[in-house]
Amino acid sequence: MSLDRPVTPDPYHLLPATASFTVTSTDVSDGFPLKDDQVNHAGDTSPQLSWSGAPEGTKSYIVTCFDPDAPIVSGFWHWTVVDIPADVTTLDTGAGASDATLPDGAFHVRNDGGGLSYMGAAPPQGDQVHRYYFVVHAVGEETLGVDASASPAAVGFNLAFKTLGRAIIQGTYAH
Template structure:
């Protein structure tokens, strides 16, 4: 595998159109790798299927994680939600290192598209499945940041934990982080 590059660049999701902060700015600076989607481009508008009411998790693929990766964690977060704490749309961890993609719809409410061993946490919608983008009408555009973390071990986090607890653990345990984002507006 290739050696990941350091994250010493301005993230593409920093844009004056969006009111929220850089949620990854204050976290541990980690090497990067590549994450892509067949359903949207980095910085592009999200497809209708990824919007609230449809709630189809996008296809995601990743490559170039560091050697020694044992598991991956994947999250979707809206830092622009008018909450003071953002909004977690999806959080899955302990995805085996042999898995480097998730098909569209893997985050349905039954979670049948997730690989064996993966753990999905309840997001802010109180669902373990993916909750699509649904910014409040008139609030302006919101970013939806998909983060895939490479982790050199399985994480021992209770399945009743919040995505915030997962994020805290990833900050101290992940060896690399890949980001892909899209936006939506109502």
């Protein structure tokens, strides 16, 4: 069974333009399927990410993973890490397991599955290919001004006013 619906637009093209910089991964190849361990119920392991070339004035980073193709209006937030210090430019594979595996000062807000960690890809069986946007947001403040009780939407709202630049790598997945 396939859900018959149009492909959603790239959500980041809908936002005001910001500077861009580079994100790479040993685990995600841009535009290609995610590895099995990055899938829900097959590992829920966050991918390795490294970034460079952030805009001048960057004081912290936020890392998110968003699926705009989820069969709900709001899409699905799989991962949100807040307040990564500016001198950190890499998250190792599995860093999204808990707050204890993140750099000092960084923390998770709840993913849309309810956990304070990375939740792997989980599109409905038989659905279209889903896109997973792993985004590093360069922020012009040391802290975003939210705590772990914030929703990913609240983080996104705050980012609308504090983002200096974005680096994006996109994986895909379908059952």
